[in-house]
Structure formats: C-alpha cells, structure tokens
Amino acid sequence: xxxxxxxxxxxxxxxxxxxxxxxxxxxxxxxxxxxxxxxxxxxxxxxxxxxxxxxxxxxxxxxxxxxxxxxxxxxxxxxxxxxxxxxxxxxxxxxxxxxxxxxxxxxxxxxxxxxxxxxxxxxxxxxxxxxxxxxxxxxxxxxxxxxxxxxxxxxxxxxxxxxxxxxxxxxxxxxxxxxxxxxxxxxxxxxxxxxxxxxxxxxxxxxxxxxxxxxxxxxxxxxxxxxxxxxxxxxxxxxxxxxxxxxxxxxxxxxxxxxxxxxxxxxxxxxxxxxxxxxxxxxxxxxxxxxxxxxxxxxxxxxxxxxxxxxxxxxxxxxxxxxxxxxxxxxxxxxxxxxxxxxxxxxxxxxxxxxxxxxxxxxxxxxxxxxxxxxxxxxxxxxxxxxx
Numbered sequence: 001x002x003x004x005x006x007x008x009x010x011x012x013x014x015x016x017x018x019x020x021x022x023x024x025x026x027x028x029x030x031x032x033x034x035x036x037x038x039x040x041x042x043x044x045x046x047x048x049x050x051x052x053x054x055x056x057x058x059x060x061x062x063x064x065x066x067x068x069x070x071x072x073x074x075x076x077x078x079x080x081x082x083x084x085x086x087x088x089x090x091x092x093x094x095x096x097x098x099x100x101x102x103x104x105x106x107x108x109x110x111x112x113x114x115x116x117x118x119x120x121x122x123x124x125x126x127x128x129x130x131x132x133x134x135x136x137x138x139x140x141x142x143x144x145x146x147x148x149x150x151x152x153x154x155x156x157x158x159x160x161x162x163x164x165x166x167x168x169x170x171x172x173x174x175x176x177x178x179x180x181x182x183x184x185x186x187x188x189x190x191x192x193x194x195x196x197x198x199x200x201x202x203x204x205x206x207x208x209x210x211x212x213x214x215x216x217x218x219x220x221x222x223x224x225x226x227x228x229x230x231x232x233x234x235x236x237x238x239x240x241x242x243x244x245x246x247x248x249x250x251x252x253x254x255x256x257x258x259x260x261x262x263x264x265x266x267x268x269x270x271x272x273x274x275x276x277x278x279x280x281x282x283x284x285x286x287x288x289x290x291x292x293x294x295x296x297x298x299x300x301x302x303x304x305x306x307x308x309x310x311x312x313x314x315x316x317x318x319x320x321x322x323x324x325x326x327x328x329x330x331x332x333x334x335x336x337x338x339x340x341x342x343x344x345x346x347x348x349x350x351x352x353x354x355x356x357x358x359x360x361x362x363x364x365x366x367x368x369x370x371x372x373x374x375x376x377x378x379x380x381x382x383x384x385x386x387x388x
Contacts, residue, residue: 012037015078016291017086022306032298036085039291040078046287048074050112057115077288085295101292109285116284117277118257121264128260133249136256140245144238152234159227162220169213176206 009030013023016037023033052070055061084097118125145152179202249256265274286293 009034012041015040015082017082018300018303022310023300023303026300026302026306029300029303032300033303035298036291036294039294040081040085043081043288043291044074044078046074047077050284054112054115057118081291084292088295098292102289105285105288109281109288113277113281113284114258114261116280118261121261121273124264125257125260128263129256132256132260132263136249137242137246141238141242144241148234148238152231155227155231159224162224162227166213166217166220169209169216173206173209173213176202176209179205 010020012034013020013030014037016033018029018033018037023030048070050070051073052066055066055069056063059066080101084101087097182202265277268274
C-alpha cells in the first residue's frame, strides 16, 4: 500500500513538472508539488470533459471523433501548464507565457461556458429559438415571394385586364338589351310599339353583343384558368421551398441557440441571465487556472535552489570538460609542431653533404653550357632539393 502511495505521489510530482531526484529530498516542497500535480490532473479531466461536451453540443460528429478531440484538448492544456509550472519551479518563469496562458484561459472560459448555459436554460432557449426560427422562415418565404414578384404582378395584371374586358362586354350587352326593350314597348326613340325596322336592328345588335360576350367569356375564362394555374404553381413552389427550409433547419442548431441566448440577454431586463453567464465563465476560468494559481501561492523555494545548484554544477562541469579538451588539443598541437621541427632539422643535417654535391654538379653544368643565367639554375635547385 505504501509502495502504491509512493508511486502515485511520484506520478503527481512528474505531472507537476518537478524532478523526482530533487523533490524527494525537499521535505517542505513535496506536499506542494503533490497538490499542484493533483490540480493539474483535475484541470486535464475538466478540459477533456468540457471540450468533449462542447464539440458534442455544437456538432453531430461521431463519438469516435469527439472523444479523441476532447482527450487531445485536455492533454494540450495539461502539457502547456506543466511546461509553465516547470519553468517557474526552476526559477525561469516567463511573463509572456503566463500572460498568454491567462488570456487563453479567459477565452476558453467564455467560449466553453456557452454550451453549459444553453444546457442549463434549455427550455427557455428552445422557446426563444423557435420564435427566431419562425421569423427566419417568414423571412425566407418573403425572399422567395420577391423572386416571383415580377411574374406574379404580370399575371395579376393580365388577369385583371381579362376581367375588365368581360365587364365591358357585359355592360355593352346590358345597354343593347335595354335599347331593344325600349323599342319593343314604345318607350324608345322611334315611339313605335312592337316589331319595327328600328326594333329589329336593336334586336340584331343585342344578339351580336350576346354572341360576342359568349365568345369572349369562353376565351377569357380559359386564359384566366391558365393564369390561376400558374399562380397556384408559384404558390406551391414557394410553399415547398419554405417547407424544405423548415425541415432542413428544424433541429435548431448551435448557432440559432446562441442567437436565442443573445436575444434573451436583450430581453432580460433584470440582467440575471447575463450575470449567471459571466459567473459561470469566471468559475470555468478559475478551474482552468487553478494549478497555476496554486503554483503562484505555493513557493517551492527549496526545490528551486537545489535545481539551480544542480544546473550551476552541470554548467561548471561542462565548462571544465571544455577547458580540458581545449588544453589537450593545444598540447597535442604544440607537440606535433615541435616533433615536426626536430625531424626537419635532422633531415637537413643528414642531407647536407648530398645537397652540396648536387649544387656543385649544377654549377658545373651551368659553366659548361653557359646558355642560361645562373638565376635559372638556382630556381631549379630550390625546386628539386629544398622544401620550398
């Protein structure tokens, strides 16, 4: 049991970024390192759950994709915090890294708090989302109607014109009918009662108007029916497109829920919802920063001093090893030069008599030929019998 406890404690030390070989000799800092490690484990679990919940809320992805992403996000947060805490424990903390981590925590806290709020106020948000969705459906329907507006207007104008023609013909028929009756009862312009030449003409006009109305009514009725069919087709297309839009977006996705949340913020005169949202964001931010806050509060000075001592010792040993290696190289170089000089001296000493003989032979050759200058033979002698 004690062995398992020690292994767990060593795991917490490792997670918190403290080296086992150093921290186990720091009696006052072992407990602090364990607390920081435990908080880092909690932060990792929190980050994994939060990101898994967030991705599962905003998308319809498979669990085989959501869970690995959540684990990756949790490991990233833990590793990043561990790197910062490790640098702080060694006395090499970076203000830029700390500032970046705090900003990241604030952004992620505000970001991850949205799906939690959406879940907590799910019923209210769904009601508001349905209202917004109905508005979007109506707006989409208006857009579709605008697309057909020109055609619908032209069809209605044509339809009205056809009805106007029929009305005009009916008025003309009524007029010719009244004229014919007047002539027949003697109240007309001729004053003759019964059939007469004028009443017969009026009767003929009335018959022609009646026939013309019948023909026009048949033709216009057919055209009006065609216009009505087209208007019904347009309305059917608009209704179908609206129904498709409504069915495609009926699941109330994450964006419209966020929009509903913003709408509730505006409608909430008391500000309670926004206060709870900010409070939840603050809680999530503090949870994410708990390990760093604990590290800032729990000073592991003993560990820091020992780590610095080991670092200084290693640097000193490295510098000494470098100096020894350079000294060896310099000594080898000096010995090589000295040996080479001795060998050159021995060589010249041993070849002195031979060189003199060769020089005498070359001078005799020059005297015998006397064709070239002595300078040429001297140059030739140096090239063949000296080290230049």
